[in-house]
Amino acid sequence: MADIAILTEKDLRQAVTLDVRVLAVVEEAFRLLASGKVIMPPILSMEIKDAHGEVDVKTAYLPGFDNFAIKVSPGFFDNPKIGLPSLNGLMILFSAKTGLVTALLLDNGYLTDIRTAAAGAVAAKYLAPKKVETAAVLGAGMQARLQIIAAHLVRPFNKVLVWGRDKAKAEACAKDIAKALKVKAEAVTDAAQAVGEAQLVVTTTSAKKPILRAEWLHKGLHITAMGSDQAGKNEIDPRAVALADLYSCDRVAQAAALGELRAARALGLMNGNTPPELGQIVAGLHPGRALESAITICDLTGTGAQDTAIASHAYASAQKAGIGTMIKS
Amino acid sequence: MADIAILTEKDLRQAVTLDVRVLAVVEEAFRLLASGKVIMPPILSMEIKDAHGEVDVKTAYLPGFDNFAIKVSPGFFDNPKIGLPSLNGLMILFSAKTGLVTALLLDNGYLTDIRTAAAGAVAAKYLAPKKVETAAVLGAGMQARLQIIAAHLVRPFNKVLVWGRDKAKAEACAKDIAKALKVKAEAVTDAAQAVGEAQLVVTTTSAKKPILRAEWLHKGLHITAMGSDQAGKNEIDPRAVALADLYSCDRVAQAAALGELRAARALGLMNGNTPPELGQIVAGLHPGRALESAITICDLTGTGAQDTAIASHAYASAQKAGIGTMIKS
Numbered sequence: 001m002a003d004i005a006i007l008t009e010k011d012l013r014q015a016v017t018l019d020v021r022v023l024a025v026v027e028e029a030f031r032l033l034a035s036g037k038v039i040m041p042p043i044l045s046m047e048i049k050d051a052h053g054e055v056d057v058k059t060a061y062l063p064g065f066d067n068f069a070i071k072v073s074p075g076f077f078d079n080p081k082i083g084l085p086s087l088n089g090l091m092i093l094f095s096a097k098t099g100l101v102t103a104l105l106l107d108n109g110y111l112t113d114i115r116t117a118a119a120g121a122v123a124a125k126y127l128a129p130k131k132v133e134t135a136a137v138l139g140a141g142m143q144a145r146l147q148i149i150a151a152h153l154v155r156p157f158n159k160v161l162v163w164g165r166d167k168a169k170a171e172a173c174a175k176d177i178a179k180a181l182k183v184k185a186e187a188v189t190d191a192a193q194a195v196g197e198a199q200l201v202v203t204t205t206s207a208k209k210p211i212l213r214a215e216w217l218h219k220g221l222h223i224t225a226m227g228s229d230q231a232g233k234n235e236i237d238p239r240a241v242a243l244a245d246l247y248s249c250d251r252v253a254q255a256a257a258l259g260e261l262r263a264a265r266a267l268g269l270m271n272g273n274t275p276p277e278l279g280q281i282v283a284g285l286h287p288g289r290a291l292e293s294a295i296t297i298c299d300l301t302g303t304g305a306q307d308t309a310i311a312s313h314a315y316a317s318a319q320k321a322g323i324g325t326m327i328k329s
Numbered sequence: 330m331a332d333i334a335i336l337t338e339k340d341l342r343q344a345v346t347l348d349v350r351v352l353a354v355v356e357e358a359f360r361l362l363a364s365g366k367v368i369m370p371p372i373l374s375m376e377i378k379d380a381h382g383e384v385d386v387k388t389a390y391l392p393g394f395d396n397f398a399i400k401v402s403p404g405f406f407d408n409p410k411i412g413l414p415s416l417n418g419l420m421i422l423f424s425a426k427t428g429l430v431t432a433l434l435l436d437n438g439y440l441t442d443i444r445t446a447a448a449g450a451v452a453a454k455y456l457a458p459k460k461v462e463t464a465a466v467l468g469a470g471m472q473a474r475l476q477i478i479a480a481h482l483v484r485p486f487n488k489v490l491v492w493g494r495d496k497a498k499a500e501a502c503a504k505d506i507a508k509a510l511k512v513k514a515e516a517v518t519d520a521a522q523a524v525g526e527a528q529l530v531v532t533t534t535s536a537k538k539p540i541l542r543a544e545w546l547h548k549g550l551h552i553t554a555m556g557s558d559q560a561g562k563n564e565i566d567p568r569a570v571a572l573a574d575l576y577s578c579d580r581v582a583q584a585a586a587l588g589e590l591r592a593a594r595a596l597g598l599m600n601g602n603t604p605p606e607l608g609q610i611v612a613g614l615h616p617g618r619a620l621e622s623a624i625t626i627c628d629l630t631g632t633g634a635q636d637t638a639i640a641s642h643a644y645a646s647a648q649k650a651g652i653g654t655m656i657k658s
Binding site: 004006008009010039041042043044045046047048050051053055057059061063068070072074075076079082084088089090092094096097098099100101104106108325327328329 | 333335337338339368370371372373374375376377379380382384386388390392397399401403404405408411413417418419421423425426427428429430433435437654656657658
């Protein structure tokens with residue numbers, strides 16, 4: 001059988017960084033999603049209550065890509081008690097022509113972090129006001145950092161406000177962002193203030209009740225909500241979703257089941273027309289931001305298309321750089 | 330992060346053979362399936378028409394097992410044209426406590442072959458007449474050989490009849506079986522004759538129209554139908570399914586979607602009571618064969634529970650024998 005490339009997390013951190021090439025490949029995945037030619041089955045999900053764990057499997061075939069990825073994402077939420085991260089996982093890249101394994105990407109969730117942040121940047125590229133002076137992020141974890149770093153590639157703002165429930169964590173996050181981007185970044189205790197001052201807001205929490213109120217919406221604002229990826233989660237006040245000039249999402253079927261759209265529809269809102277998907281906006285099939293003063297929201301739940309895109313990019317980058325180990329299968 | 334064991338097909342062929350230990354672990358998986366405590370989500374399936382390919386993902390959590398497997402099975406049916414097998418794939422074993430990857434089993438379908446044959450043996454153990462003089466197999470591929478070899482572990486018959494569309498392949502299959510089991514094995518051109526003479530019949534084809542007719546049923550017969558695992562397939566005459574004294578299957582939901590039960594129900598048969606699952610019979614929750622003269626059918630579509638069982642067994646055997654390569658994830 002053919003050789004298989006094995007790439008560890010260390011290899012992948014060396015081969016892939018959050019840069020414009022990553023943005024380009026994830027943007028291409030969204031463009032293809034709009035073509036109707038992507039094959040993306042529903043997520044396979046299994047909950048293991050005994051261990052306070054769950055595992056999700058995502059995949060997508062993107063026409064034109066030599067390989068497709070299958071991503072397995074376990075989340076075991078008692079892990080921190082024994083000093084292990086909650087989220088882990090790997091991606092497997094298969095030839096789209098023969099089904100043979102091309103590469104095993106033992107990323108422990110690193111590539112998911114990267115492609116999730118890249119999707120936020122694609123949303124900002126097409127939906128945020130052209131001029132963003134201040135960006136804000138609600139949440140102070142890894143995605144708070146990465147979303148802001150990715151968004152800065154498309155909107156070079158010079159100020160960042162970080163809100164988190166835990167002040168110390170928000171301050172640490174602000175410090176990391178300031179260092180990474182060489183911009184002014186500060187922690188705030190009032191989420192309303194953060195949203196009020198920003199033209200671009202990213203929500204990155206696992207909130208189960210809205211943390212961003214409809215009253216805080218203002219002209220010339222784009223919000224990317226990337227935290228909700230399960231039926232129980234909800235970051236954005238459903239009235240805000242309904243009030244925005246433009247609501248879009250990565251995949252309507254997923255957003256309606258797992259994202260902010262689910263919470264809005266549960267309250268009887270947003271039950272009219274089917275909202276546009278980010279890919280349709282990227283492909284020019286649906287208008288994006290119409291006016292600098294508009295209010296836009298993009299609801300990201302995470303797609304298998306992004307996984308195939310980032311895994312393909314990671315494999316190509318590693319091959320080019322001679323990184324990784326080959327084994328006979 | 331923790332170490333990960335990498336086991337290639339060669340490693341796995343060394344660590345795992347079709348023996349009573351494999352039967353025991355697969356039998357245990359069926360027993361657990363009946364407990365209602367197994368978590369087994371629906372199969373994730375993606376068809377890639379551009380490449381005449383498909384990929385299935387199966388998983389199951391078995392209480393009491395330290396790990397759960399996720400199995401990815403690609404089937405790319407133009408592969409033989411370029412000298413590659415149609416079926417490939419791998420299994421990944423994850424800790425059921427932390428979700429961390431325990432082992433990568435690059436089996437290219439070998440473990441699936443083994444666990445599928447083992448399930449047939451479990452069906453024979455609980456459902457075939459106690460005395461089987463002659464076994465018959467319809468089909469002449471890898472599973473025809475393995476099903477007969479596995480069944481012989483529980484019913485030491487001394488004669489085997491092999492029917493296949495291709496006489497030469499049936500003869501080669503009979504020769505291999507005779508050599509492996511030291512029994513008399515011969516190819517026959519008449520499937521009716523094979524079924525007529527046998528007390529245990531296994532069907533292993535990818536037939537889309539029945540190859541085993543209801544008229545051929547006779548007293549003291551057990552049939553295991555393992556070929557149908559897709560909505561388009563059908564090996565057993567639906568009237569035979571309805572006429573049998575006992576019809577059982579590995580998983581009712583799957584058999585109704587992918588197995589012989591689907592074909593029967595499509596003709597308006599078997600729409601009454603829910604049939605028993607093999608696991609319920611193994612666990613003693615439902616009677617198996619009542620009389621030596623009864624006619625029984627077991628419809629196997631393949632379950633994630635078997636995958637978790639065989640992957641766990643393979644990993645343990647390899648560890649014990651010091652087989653495989655460890656890498657830092």
